Each structure stands twice: as structure tokens, then as C-alpha cells.
Amino acid sequence: MKMELHVFKGGVHPPQSKHTKDCATVLMGVPSKVVIPMVQHIGAPCQPVVKKGDPVKVGQLIGDTEAFVSAPIYSSVSGTVTSVESRIISGSSPIVCVEIAPDGRQEVFEGVKPPVVDSQEAFLKAVRASGLTGLGGAGFPTHIKLNPPKETKVDTLIINAAECEPYITSDNRECIENTPAIVEGIRQVMKWTEIPRAIIGVEDNKPEAIKKLSEAISAIPEIKVCSLKSRYPQGAEKMLIFALTGRQVPPGKLPADAACIVMNVGSVSFLANYLKTGMPLIKKRLTVDGSAVKNPKNVEVLIGTSIQEVIDFCGGFSTEPSKIIMGGPMMGVALPSLEIPIIKNNNAILALDEKKAAIPEESPCIRCGRCVKACPMNLLPFELDRLVKANDFESIGQYNITDCIECGSCVYACPAKRLIVQSIRLGKDHLRRTVKK
Amino acid sequence: MDKMLQVSSSPHIRSEATTRRIMLDVLIALLPAAFAGIYFFGLNAALLIAVTVLSSVAFEYLMRKVLKRSNTISDLSAAVTGLLLALNLPPDLPVWMAIVGSLFAIVIVKQLFGGLGQNFVNPALAARAFLLVSYGTKMTTWTQPLAAEVDVISYATPLGVLKEGGELPGLLNMFLGRIGGSLGETSALALIIGGVYLLVRGVISWHIPVIYVGTVAVIALIAGANPFYYVLAGGLLLGAIFMATDYTTSPMTKKGVIIYALGCGALTMLFRLYTNMPEGVSYAILLMNVTVPLIDRYTKPKRFGGGARV
Numbered sequence: 001m002k003m004e005l006h007v008f009k010g011g012v013h014p015p016q017s018k019h020t021k022d023c024a025t026v027l028m029g030v031p032s033k034v035v036i037p038m039v040q041h042i043g044a045p046c047q048p049v050v051k052k053g054d055p056v057k058v059g060q061l062i063g064d065t066e067a068f069v070s071a072p073i074y075s076s077v078s079g080t081v082t083s084v085e086s087r088i089i090s091g092s093s094p095i096v097c098v099e100i101a102p103d104g105r106q107e108v109f110e111g112v113k114p115p116v117v118d119s120q121e122a123f124l125k126a127v128r129a130s131g132l133t134g135l136g137g138a139g140f141p142t143h144i145k146l147n148p149p150k151e152t153k154v155d156t157l158i159i160n161a162a163e164c165e166p167y168i169t170s171d172n173r174e175c176i177e178n179t180p181a182i183v184e185g186i187r188q189v190m191k192w193t194e195i196p197r198a199i200i201g202v203e204d205n206k207p208e209a210i211k212k213l214s215e216a217i218s219a220i221p222e223i224k225v226c227s228l229k230s231r232y233p234q235g236a237e238k239m240l241i242f243a244l245t246g247r248q249v250p251p252g253k254l255p256a257d258a259a260c261i262v263m264n265v266g267s268v269s270f271l272a273n274y275l276k277t278g279m280p281l282i283k284k285r286l287t288v289d290g291s292a293v294k295n296p297k298n299v300e301v302l303i304g305t306s307i308q309e310v311i312d313f314c315g316g317f318s319t320e321p322s323k324i325i326m327g328g329p330m331m332g333v334a335l336p337s338l339e340i341p342i343i344k345n346n347n348a349i350l351a352l353d354e355k356k357a358a359i360p361e362e363s364p365c366i367r368c369g370r371c372v373k374a375c376p377m378n379l380l381p382f383e384l385d386r387l388v389k390a391n392d393f394e395s396i397g398q399y400n401i402t403d404c405i406e407c408g409s410c411v412y413a414c415p416a417k418r419l420i421v422q423s424i425r426l427g428k429d430h431l432r433r434t435v436k437k
Numbered sequence: 438m439d440k441m442l443q444v445s446s447s448p449h450i451r452s453e454a455t456t457r458r459i460m461l462d463v464l465i466a467l468l469p470a471a472f473a474g475i476y477f478f479g480l481n482a483a484l485l486i487a488v489t490v491l492s493s494v495a496f497e498y499l500m501r502k503v504l505k506r507s508n509t510i511s512d513l514s515a516a517v518t519g520l521l522l523a524l525n526l527p528p529d530l531p532v533w534m535a536i537v538g539s540l541f542a543i544v545i546v547k548q549l550f551g552g553l554g555q556n557f558v559n560p561a562l563a564a565r566a567f568l569l570v571s572y573g574t575k576m577t578t579w580t581q582p583l584a585a586e587v588d589v590i591s592y593a594t595p596l597g598v599l600k601e602g603g604e605l606p607g608l609l610n611m612f613l614g615r616i617g618g619s620l621g622e623t624s625a626l627a628l629i630i631g632g633v634y635l636l637v638r639g640v641i642s643w644h645i646p647v648i649y650v651g652t653v654a655v656i657a658l659i660a661g662a663n664p665f666y667y668v669l670a671g672g673l674l675l676g677a678i679f680m681a682t683d684y685t686t687s688p689m690t691k692k693g694v695i696i697y698a699l700g701c702g703a704l705t706m707l708f709r710l711y712t713n714m715p716e717g718v719s720y721a722i723l724l725m726n727v728t729v730p731l732i733d734r735y736t737k738p739k740r741f742g743g744g745a746r747v
Contacts, residue, residue: 014450166450238741250742323443329450336444357443363456363512364554368684370454378738380689400740408448415454416554422446 008239010376011231012409014166014330016205020287021169025177025298028313030102034077034304036062037089038096040343041133042140043069048098054081057109059279062098071133071141075109076282076302077102089340090326090333097341100304114278123192130274131281131344136160136171136235136264137327139345142271145263146193148256157190157198158244158255161213161265162228162235164203165328167289168348171265173298174285175202175209178269179216185268186223188275195261198223199244203230232330233407237262239376251403266347281344288314290350292321301342307349308338323357325350330408360417371410371420377403381410381420388423393434396427404428456553460513462638466631467520467679473614473624477582478528482620486523488532492539493519500548514553518542521561521679524621525672525719526568528580534572538564558726559686562676562719569719579617594618595670596715611669622672632678641682644691645698649677652702660710673705676718686726693729693736700725 039045044067050056056075063073079102086094115126128143148154159182163171175182186198200217202210204227217223228234228243238249240262247258255262270281282303289296294315301310307324311317325332326346342349371381379400387396401424410420475483497515501508509515522538542564547556569576579594594617598605606616614624621628635641653673654664668674681687681701688694701721708717 012452014452248742251740253742320440321442322440323445323449325449327447330448332447332449334442334444334447334449336442338442352449357449359443359445359449360451360455364552366456366459366514366554366684367689368459369689372689372738376741378741380737382689403741406447411448412450412452413454414451415456415459417451417455419446421448425446 007229007231008234008242008376009378010374010409011233011239012374012412014232014412016230017166017289018169018172018205019167020289020296020298021172021206023169023173023297025170025173025285025300028299028301028305028310030077030104030106031302031305031309033082033099033101033306034075034302035087035097035099035306035339035341036073036075036304037087037341037343038063038073038098040073040139040303040345041071042138043067043071045095046070046073048084048096050081050084050098052081052083055079056081056100057107059112059282060109061111069141069144071128071143072131072280074131074280074282075100076304078105078107079103090335108279112278112280114276115274117192117275120192120194123188126275127271129280130271132267132271132274133281133344134264135266135270135284135345135347137331137345137347138237142263142267145261146189148254148261152256152259154193154195154256154259154261155197156245156260157186157193157195158237158240158260158262159186159198159200159265159268160235160237160240160262161200161202161206161209162240163206164230164232164235165330165332165348166232167350168287168328170285170287170298170347172206172209174266174269175206176212179212181269181272182213182265183216183220183223185270185272187220188272189263189268190222193261196222200225200265201228201234201240201244202226203228203234205230232409232412233376233405236376236405236407238405251400284342284344284346286310286342286346287348288350289348290321290325290352291356292317292319292351292353294318303343304341306339306341307335310342310349311338311351317351319353321351321357322354323350323352325352330412331406362418363416365416365418368415370413370415371418374409374413376407376409377405379404381424382418384427385418385420385423388427388430393427393430397431401427401431456514457512459640460517462635462640463517463679464513464520466634466638466640467517467524467621469627469630470524470621470624470675471520473627474524474528474620477614477623478580478620479583482528484532485526485528485530485535485620486520489523489526489535489539490516490519492536493522493543496540496543497548500544501552504548506552509553512553515543515547518547518560522564524675524679525561525565525619527576527578528620529578530575534568534575537571538568541567554685556685558723559680559683562680562723562726565719566723582615582617582623594715595666596709599666599670599709600713600715605666608665608669611666619672619675622675625669625674628674628678632674635678635682641678644694645682645687645701646677648695648698649681649701649705650674652699653706656703656706656710660706662710667706667709671709671716672718676705676722677701680718681722681725686729688729688732688736690733690736690738693732696732696736697725697729700728 046063542560657667704721
């Protein structure tokens with residue numbers, strides 16, 4: 001079923017590079033070790049509840065916290081805890097990590113059983129207990145997202161299967177391989193949050209996914225499948241909401257303020273499985289691709305597996321990698337090491353060779369306006385870049401720098417190869433630090 | 438693994454577009470007009486083009502050295518300015534005057550204000566205005582095009598005829614370029630071919646040329662004159678397609694561009710109809726260039742999700 005489509009303003013068309021879209025997901029086995037960070041979400045870090053030497057089983061709680069914005073963390077393997085210590089995982093400050101040596105037996109923790117859900121409160125507790133955070137990459141604890149303030153009357157559940165970043169096809173595989181779970185997850189969410197209608201948004205470059213989803217919901221009038229024009233960043237939640245409903249999320253506000261809740265398609269499918277089996281979030285499907293990977297594919301890995309082992313599972317490197325990206329090439333994070341573990345909100349690992357990773361040198365802005373045309377948030381990216389580079393932090397607030405979603409469309413489009421997003425990040429950081437004072 | 442991994446801010450990919458490629462596209466788009474100028478006005482036109490382009494590039498190279506900044510001639514923007522300036526000059530202008538024009542355009546209007554992307558007016562047009570003031574006689578001495586029908590010693594341009602009186606050349610000649618005028622402005626056909634190339638390549642969008650030319654035509658109609666003459670005569674097509682569309686000196690917002698193009702058209706006709714000058718394109722564009730920061734400030738896009746405009 002199709003609906004009248006709006007298109008968001010702006011955006012760019014990078015080459016899709018969806019080499020793995022027909023690659024069925026392959027299960028990767030137990031790795032040699034897992035390192036599970038205590039922060040895999042937006043919000044307060046979890047405290048480890050195990051210590052060195054403790055035996056753990058699959059699905060056993062290893063980290064939790066009383067803080068509100070948080071989600072618990074579970075062991076993905078059975079084995080013995082070998083260390084609980086702070087490590088530098090990515091560019092940020094050190095994070096406490098629990099390292100476990102698997103025994104290979106994958107014994108399931110006795111406490112793993114389907115939750116009893118008989119009320120909205122019980123449902124939200126179950127969502128929290130599952131450890132679910134936004135699997136599309138944002139990592140926001142889902143139990144909070146599904147419990148918006150009473151004043152906001154949410155009328156639409158949007159399921160994000162857009163997957164607009166180049167290379168990534170894991171959501172596409174989710175739609176094709178787990179269609180019943182997706183539909184069941186949507187129904188459960190709608191039931192317990194009392195949202196009357198749901199729309200699944202899929203980019204039109206995924207005809208097989210659209211077909212399977214449409215068939216699966218054909219008997220359910222409250223759920224629709226909508227084909228979206230393939231353009232980056234169609235999967236950004238503000239752009240998705242606008243394309244499907246015509247509503248614009250107000251600045252600084254959340255989708256609930258536009259009467260919508262957006263969930264990644266992998267998140268709803270996981271939730272359905274959790275409600276059925278009680279197994280919390282311990283594994284993740286992700287796309288492994290890039291010019292330096294020998295056998296690009298979609299893999300399902302246990303959380304905590306190192307990137308090195310994931311790449312080894314995909315045939316290793318075909319050539320020396322120059323850049324490793326967690327996520328897609330437009331918004332992904334470049335990683336400093338292969339020893340970094342896979343975490344909950346990781347949906348792709350890209351390894352680029354030297355040629356593909358090369359960043360051209362910046363040249364002067366010629367004021368061509370392509371960044372303005374590309375920006376989906378109605379900003380003036382060239383001006384923000386200019387102001388930050390000139391250290392004029394007074395004016396960046398007036399130019400709505402905080403509206404920037406850092407999608408990278410401006411940088412992609414720029415013929416002078418200006419590092420606009422980098423400047424914007426510096427500007428935002430400056431504002432955060434000066435406001436804190 | 439021996440080598441270290443690159444860690445830089447997202448995004449990690451770029452489009453193929455480069456400044457140099459854009460400039461190259463402009464040069465290519467100007468070739469038809471340049472060849473038409475050489476065809477109609479002879480070898481001095483070719484000499485003028487070569488000298489202006491080479492001196493522009495040379496001045497940029499030298500000035501960057503003087504300013505102790507990087508060498509930028511490979512981005513081709515100096516070459517573009519040189520070619521645009523040449524196309525704006527009378528075909529028999531003494532070559533040394535063209536060199537003075539290059540110096541003014543590159544050294545003063547462009548490099549002294551900060552180089553590429555920082556000029557506040559169009560360098561080629563500013564240089565033309567400077568030459569007009571400094572060497573008025575030679576800058577308004579026009580040449581009879583080769584294979585023209587009329588045989589005169591000092592030749593008037595169509596706009597000159599419209600102002601002073603005389604016999605107007607036919608519309609076909611005005612379209613092909615068999616008329617008097619600046620080196621690159623006479624052949625509407627050649628200019629339009631170049632314009633279409635720029636549109637197809639995505640270097641310019643249709644808004645400025647169409648709105649600018651459209652405004653001129655409408656005002657001509659309202660004033661009771663023949664709109665075709667006013668569109669084909671003088672430097673309008675050259676100005677609307679190649680000069681007013683210059684990125685650095687035109688607005689950055691969609692609304693702003695419309696206001697700018699309307700202003701260019703209105704001012705052009707104001708000068709053509711109500712002043713002593715036969716031509717108004719150069720001054721119209723220069724004056725609108727100067728208003729661009731103001732236009733940009735007042736046409737900022739509406740904030741996503743509502744909220745007051747800045």
C-alpha cells in the first residue's frame with residue numbers, strides 16, 4: 001500500500017554501493033574473547049555487577065544502573081570474566097569494560113525466560129530489561145522513547161527501514177529474513193503504547209523488502225508500508241517524519257512533539273523475539289564491506305566481538321586498510337584500532353583502502369551554494385564553517401548551529417572540499433562548554 | 438598491520454565535483470563565444486583573448502607570491518576572469534589596455550580582497566568599468582564585423598543605434614553575431630550554446646539568466662519597445678549567463694537569487710532607457726553585486742520546524 005509522499009528538501013546522492021544487499025545473514029560463531037563496554041547507549045553508564053573470576057552464562061546481567069536514562073547490559077557468551085577495567089574504546093574518555101573468556105558451550109542463563117506483560121507498565125519494564133537501545137545507530141534507550149510525556153499525544157509509529165547510507169544492507173536483510181517478527185513487534189508496540197497507526201518507511205531501492213513487508217501486513221489495516229525516494233539522509237528521523245507525515249519536528253524537540261515515535265526495523269523485530277523468548281540483546285546483525293575487505297557480507301555477531309575477528313570471519317583484509325569506520329561512510333565514526341568491540345548500536349563495519357580513504361585538501365569557499373541546497377535542515381553550512389574557522393562563536397547560535405544533524409550532505413556536495421561538519425562539531429562543542437560555565 | 442589508521446571526522450566520502458572542474462566547465466562554455474568573436478572580428482580578437490587570459494594568470498601567480506600565499510593558478514579561476522574580461526572588450530582595443538584591465542581585476546578586485554571567493558564585485562566587470570572610465574574613447578570604439586552588410590569607418594552597436602538613431606541590423610544578424618559590440622557579446626547563438634552546456638553540467642541553474650533576461654524583455658514591452666532587440670542587443674546575454682551567475686557575487690539563497698536577478702534586469706533597463714549610456718548591463722550587475730550581502734541577510738531560509746527567522 002502506498003501513500004502520498006512528501007520529499008524532504010535537500011539531500012545528496014552518493015553512490016549506493018549496496019554490494020551485500022542479496023547476502024543472506026551469516027551467523028558468526030563464538031569469538032576468542034568478548035569485551036563488553038558498560039556504555040553502549042545515550043545516557044548514564046552502567047555499573048558492572050560481575051567481577052574478575054565470576055562465571056557467566058548467555059543472557060546473564062553484567063551491567064546495570066539506577067539512573068533513568070540507561071539500559072542494562074548482558075553477557076553474550078558463557079565463560080569466565082577475565083577482567084573488569086577501564087579502556088579507551090573510541091575517541092571518547094575511558095569506559096569500564098567487562099572482558100569474558102568464552103568456554104564455547106554457550107550455556108543459557110537460568111533467569112532467561114519470556115517476560116510477563118499484562119500492562120503498559122509491565123511492557124515498559126520488559127523493554128528496559130531487554131537492554132534494547134535504538135539499533136539504527138542512535139542508541140537511545142527504547143523504554144524511555146516508548147514512554148513519552150502524557151501531554152504529547154503520539155498518533156503514528158514510524159518504522160525506519162530507509163537505510164539511506166551507502167554500503168549498509170543489514171536492515172534490508174532484516175526486512176527480508178525476519179518479516180513476521182517485524183510485524184509482531186509493531187503490533188506489540190502499538191498495543192501497549194496505544195498508538196493507532198504505524199507506517200513502515202522503506203527506500204525504493206529495496207523492492208524485495210517492500211514486497212515482503214507489504215505482503216506481511218496486507219491483512220492489517222493499521223499498518224502501512226510506504227516506499228520512499230532513495231536519497232540521503234532519508235533515514236534521518238526528522239527527514240523520515242517529514243516525508244511520511246509532512247510534519248516538521250520543532251527545533252530542540254523530539255519526534256513525540258510531532259506526535260510520532262520512530263523505531264528502527266531491527267529494534268521492533270528484536271523486541272518481538274524478546275517478548276517470546278526472554279533472550280536479551282546479545283547479538284547484532286551488521287554489514288561488513290569496503291574496498292579493503294576480502295569477502296563483504298552481512299553477519300550476525302555476538303556483542304563484544306572485536307572488529308579484527310569480525311573481519312577475519314569475512315576473509316580478512318584484501319589490502320592494507322587505511323580507515324575503519326563504524327557505521328556508514330556519511331555519518332560513521334572512524335576508529336583508531338581493530339581491537340574495538342562490536343556494540344549494540346553498531347550496524348556496519350567498513351574497511352577502506354588508502355585510495356578510497358583519501359580525504360582531499362580544503363580549498364577556499366567559492367560561495368557556490370551547493371551546501372545550502374544539500375542541507376536538509378535549512379541551514380547555511382558555508383556560513384557556519386566560516387564563523388567557526390574565524391573563531392566567531394558569538395554568531396553561530398543565531399545561525400541555528402544546534403539544528404545541524406551532522407549528516408554530512410554539505411561536505412559531500414562541496415566542490416572546495418571544506419570540512420564543514422568538523423567545524424560545526426567544534427562550534428557545538430564550544431557552545432556546550434560555554435553554556436556549562 | 439604496520440600503518441596507522443586514519444581517524445577523521447565524518448563524512449568519509451566526497452562527491453566528484455571540484456572547483457577546478459567547475460572553472461574548466463565555464464572556460465569550455467565560453468569557447469563558442471570566443472570563437473565567434475575571432476570569426477567576426479579577426480586576429481586582433483584572438484590576440485586580445487590570449488593576452489588577457491595569460492596576463493590574468495600571470496598577475497595571479499605574481500600577486501600570490503608577493504602576498505606570500507599559495508599558488509592558485511591551477512584552480513583556473515584567474516583564467517576564467519581573463520577570458521570573461523577579454524569577451525567584454527572592444528575587439529580592437531590596444532593590447533596594453535587589456536593588460537591593465539587584467540591587473541585591476543586580479544590584483545585589486547580579487548587578490549587584495551582575499552582571493553578566490555572573497556571578491557565583493559565581479560572582477561571582470563569591475564575591470565571593464567575601470568577601463569571605461571580610464572580609456573573612454575578606445576573603450577567605445579567599435580569594429581565592423583567581417584562580412585557585415587554595411588561598410589562604415591566608425592561603427593555603431595545596436596544599442597548605440599537605439600540611443601542615437603540610425604539603421605538597426607536585422608534580428609538574424611543580432612542572433613548570429615554579425616553586429617558591432619564587445620568581443621564576446623555579439624553572438625547570442627554562441628552564448629546560448631555555452632549557457633545550455635553550463636545548465637547541463639549543473640554549474641548554473643536557470644533562475645538568474647531567465648529571470649534577468651525576462652525582466653528586461655517585460656520592461657521593454659511595457660516601455661513600448663521591441664523586447665527582442667533589447668534582449669539580443671549589447672551585453673545582456675553575456676552578462677545574464679556568465680557574469681551575473683558568478684557564485685561569489687550572487688546570493689546564496691533561493692529567494693535572494695530571484696530578487697537579485699529582478700534587480701539586475703530592472704537596473705539594466707533603467708540605465709539603457711533613462712540615462713545617456715547606451716548600455717547598462719555592467720553597472721547593473723556591479724550595483725547588484727554590492728547589495729548581495731544585504732539580500733543574503735534578509736532572505737535566510739526559514740528554520741526547520743518553525744521558530745522565528747534570524
